[in-house]
Amino acid sequence: MTETHADQQRTNDPVRSPDRFLVFGKPTIEQDEIREVVASMESGWLGTGPKVHQFENDFAAQAGVPNAVAVSSCTAALHLSMLAAGLEPGDEVITTPMTFCASVNAILHAGLTPKLVDVDRRTGCIDAAQLEAAVGPRTRAVLPVHYAGRACDMDALLAVKERHGLAMIEDCAHAIETTYKGRRAGTFGDFGCFSFYATKNITTGEGGMVIAQSEEQLARIKVLALHGMSKDAWKRYSDEGYKHYQCVELGFKYNMMDIQAAIGLHQLPRVVRWWERRQEIWQRYDAAFADTPLETPAPPEPDTIHAYHLYTLLVDEAACGISRDQFLTAMTRENIGVGVHYLSIPEHPYYQERFGWRPEDTPAAMEIGRRTLSLPLSPGLSDADVDDVIAAVKKVLG
Ligand SMILES: Cc1ncc(COP(=O)(O)O)c(C=O)c1O
Numbered sequence: 001m002t003e004t005h006a007d008q009q010r011t012n013d014p015v016r017s018p019d020r021f022l023v024f025g026k027p028t029i030e031q032d033e034i035r036e037v038v039a040s041m042e043s044g045w046l047g048t049g050p051k052v053h054q055f056e057n058d059f060a061a062q063a064g065v066p067n068a069v070a071v072s073s074c075t076a077a078l079h080l081s082m083l084a085a086g087l088e089p090g091d092e093v094i095t096t097p098m099t100f101c102a103s104v105n106a107i108l109h110a111g112l113t114p115k116l117v118d119v120d121r122r123t124g125c126i127d128a129a130q131l132e133a134a135v136g137p138r139t140r141a142v143l144p145v146h147y148a149g150r151a152c153d154m155d156a157l158l159a160v161k162e163r164h165g166l167a168m169i170e171d172c173a174h175a176i177e178t179t180y181k182g183r184r185a186g187t188f189g190d191f192g193c194f195s196f197y198a199t200k201n202i203t204t205g206e207g208g209m210v211i212a213q214s215e216e217q218l219a220r221i222k223v224l225a226l227h228g229m230s231k232d233a234w235k236r237y238s239d240e241g242y243k244h245y246q247c248v249e250l251g252f253k254y255n256m257m258d259i260q261a262a263i264g265l266h267q268l269p270r271v272v273r274w275w276e277r278r279q280e281i282w283q284r285y286d287a288a289f290a291d292t293p294l295e296t297p298a299p300p301e302p303d304t305i306h307a308y309h310l311y312t313l314l315v316d317e318a319a320c321g322i323s324r325d326q327f328l329t330a331m332t333r334e335n336i337g338v339g340v341h342y343l344s345i346p347e348h349p350y351y352q353e354r355f356g357w358r359p360e361d362t363p364a365a366m367e368i369g370r371r372t373l374s375l376p377l378s379p380g381l382s383d384a385d386v387d388d389v390i391a392a393v394k395k396v397l398g
Pocket residue numbers: 072073074075076099100102103145171173174194195196197207208
């Protein structure tokens with residue numbers, strides 16, 4: 001049978017039409033948050049106010065901790081945590097090369113010295129045995145990242161922390177739902193830092209949250225997040241009458257606005273429902289790609305809850321007949337948005353030039369970074385969207 005022109009057209013047609021481009025990490029916004037944002041704007045209180053306060057309380061209740069402090073981003077949360085930990089310039093903080101640049105930049109903004117320790121090749125999380133070996137005389141803290149929503153090996157990391165008296169700042173940007181042996185990510189370390197960036201599991205547009213073991217350190221973060229002004233300075237224009245504020249230390253402009261919290265207040269109660277939907281999509285991807293040469297994510301470790309934030313495939317060029325970068329381009333041509341989480345930190349020129357880091361020094365992260373590709377995983381994806389992603393992957397594989 002000869003191939004007709006129509007067949008040819010069909011084969012070359014993208015899985016989705018360009019006007020239906022599937023945006024990677026599209027936030028799910030419902031009417032409740034739209035109404036709440038409008039209400040904030042109509043109330044005239046746009047900045048840090050009662051909605052931020054409510055969002056902090058709701059977040060803390062959901063996390064099972066007494067208090068939480070909302071800030072402008074997870075980057076700000078990480079930065080302020082390191083300041084509140086009392087770390088001194090020149091102190092070394094060990095982190096992972098398999099993360100967003102913000103984790104390392106926050107260490108630098110706090111005047112500290114970052115050191116990288118490689119990840120476990122299957123999990124993408126920092127390797128505790130290599131961490132133990134890397135602790136040196138200047139090491140004061142460890143900053144693990146629950147990569148893609150997978151819990152790090154917390155027993156092993158806590159053992160290193162305790163043995164060497166290190167502070168721990170958990171980067172929970174992907175991990176709002178993550179638990180390890182029944183305990184929530186962010187409650188193991190001295191600080192847990194969360195992100196509400198637009199692509200995260202819940203969003204406030206931009207935003208972050210800190211929880212901490214020490215109420216004193218958490219209170220200091222609150223002060224540092226708003227210019228170093230004394231507690232409750234945000235109430236200074238309230239109807240309780242003008243209140244003087246005092247600057248008690250040098251702070252930052254890292255506060256969250258009520259407009260942002262208005263979104264978060266309605267996203268927070270949907271955490272479980274959206275997690276369940278992402279789990280379904282994850283399982284459909286796992287089943288669909290089981291018989292392909294793609295390497296699918298490792299199953300979640302027993303006695304943990306994976307947050308299913310990122311579905312990361314690994315492309316082996318020899319087995320797939322296509323490189324990772326060609327795969328990215330081909331998926332985009334099919335009108336499916338994709339991501340890379342992440343090129344390992346030492347791939348970036350800034351860190352190479354400043355620290356002499358080379359990708360080869362952390363080979364597992366280098367390999368993941370050069371082979372990985374993330375597929376859309378938003379809870380707002382319809383079953384038909386998921387079918388399209390699967391069809392596009394299969395078409396690209398040929
Ligand atoms: C692992 C990780 N850490 C930190 C951040 C920084 O978060 P934010 O954009 O809220 O500052 C991100 C954001 O993408 C991230 O993925």
